[in-house]
Amino acid sequence: MNLYSTNNKELRVSFREAVFNSLPADKGLYMPTEIPSLSADFIDKLDQFSLQEIAFEVAKTLIGDSIPASDLRQLVDEAINFEAPVVSFDERTAVLELFHGPSLAFKDFGARFMSRIMAYLSTTTEKEQLLDVLVATSGDTGGAVALGFLGVTGTRVTILYPKGKVSPIQEQQLTRNGQNIRAIEIDGTFDDCQALVKEAFNDSELNRQFRLTSANSINIARLIPQTFYYFNAYAQMKRKRITDIVFAVPSGNFGNIGAGLLAFKMGLPVRQFLAATNVNDTVPRFLTSGSYEPRPSVATLSNAMDVGNPSNWVRIMDLFEANRDLLKEKVTAYAYTDEETRKAIDELYNSHQYLACPHTAIAYLAGKAYKNEQEGNYMTVFLSTAHPCKFPDVFPTDLRKAIDIPQQVKDLESKPAQKDLLGTDFEAFKQWLLER
Template sequence: MKLYSTNNKDLEVDFATAVFNSMPLDKGLYMPVHIPELDQAFIDNIDKFTLSQIAYKVASLLLRDAIPLEDLQSIIDDAINFSAPVIPLEQGGDTYVLELFHGPSLAFKDFGARFMSRIMAYFLRDNEKTLDVLVATSGDTGGAVALGFLGVPNTRVTILYPKGKVSEIQELQLCTNGENIHAIEVDGTFDDCQALVKQAFADEDLNKKLRLTSANSINISRLIPQTFYY
């Protein structure tokens, strides 16, 4: 899978580079050079497939050149191990709701965070420097990233959240994991948390000591799994 920057179509990178960089240096967004189409027979019979099977079909078309299909299947089985049921609002009615809160943090962001963490772990080699993931959150993102990366080898997650501005459940999701997950309460707003994260990425000395990345919502490995349930 090759991706280009929306600010410079001549700038192409492979999937792994896009995953770890999140966004190009020219501040564009990474987009696939080629977007394959699902065959009509699959679309016509999509109700016969499980969410995991749909996820594998979509991901295999996009990532077959980046990850061996057997490994991709294992990543999906591990990451998307919960359902996204379509529930009728009332019995016999024709209006339905797609429920996206069946993951570990009870937020739709579980799909992206869990897939991204497994993809990053897959590309990290055993002898590589630990990957430090920095996240600023106002609630949902932090919980999903914390539970998505919990126990993932070669990763260390630091989550900054504003004091008194997340729910009790969200704070517990951030602060009670241990292992490779670290939460820091900031006496300020979400914008203050975000500013600290940006300051860290702009610090050349810090970046020489640590291998920093972000669990940013525009990361291609968070965007791909959000197509699975649509």
């Protein structure tokens, strides 16, 4: 597998280099030089395969000979050791539950796969020096990375998160695991956290001192495994003889829907993708007006989507050759307020006895809006990206009592928090890294 930069299509790097460098020097994002198509026979027989079998075939098709097939199969089976069920509400609506991994969020797919890929690709010599993983999180990325890398030999993870803008359980997952996981609370926004990480990757002194890499969705090893659950959801629907599908995707940094669009480009039949955002609506505004105007992020109930300038958008534009009209044929975008989000949470529980996190509720609203606009017998599958227990303050008392708290969350409550507090100044962050 070879990749280029979205800022320079003449650049060529190996899969290994893209995984460890995360960002090209020109500050673009890595993309495959070719997007291979899965065989028509495989797509036709998707319903005959398990999630793990699908994941291996998709990964092998994308990664090619960068990792021997037998080793890749072992890595996939170890990383993707939980399920992602589709739960149907009625003949036209279903939810894809992506919160059954260890951190209770969809980002477990990317973080667990990437941590094992990195450990595998590290040479014996490199393992003598720690692999320093820098992560900016608006919510669930950090927890998934913390648990994905926890105890992985030869790695050290530093997670930056915005002060007061992650839920209590999310913060526990960032700060209470210890071992090789470090947390920094940044007095700013997610965009500030992301800017600090990006500047660190482009700092020559830090790169001389450390083996830096990223575990954010900008890393190609995070994007690849997120395609797995789209293929698997289609397989589950196909077992019910449903093949006309719309995916409604909670969208903040746009890695999740970017993976879905990559799956589509590889041959997955999808009627439409719905990009569901909160009031941080840079992409919905762009698709309406044609003017891409990032704004500072605004704090909302769906905090993991509080992104004013989504990094992965350049990948999506690259997939569609920067052609907005072509993109609009496959992507429809919607934006919702906190008030609308709360009403959707109530509606899902009252109508279906289903407890949904705020991100999931926004995806549900997008699916509902699209059905009101577009006739047809298609199935709308909205993605549930996190367990509702991670957002207790969002729910009224009666719904909060109905939340089933998983054991791994209870175990964290007794552990002490370990974190440092910094501002948004890069030099202070750089000094923190150098002193440690």
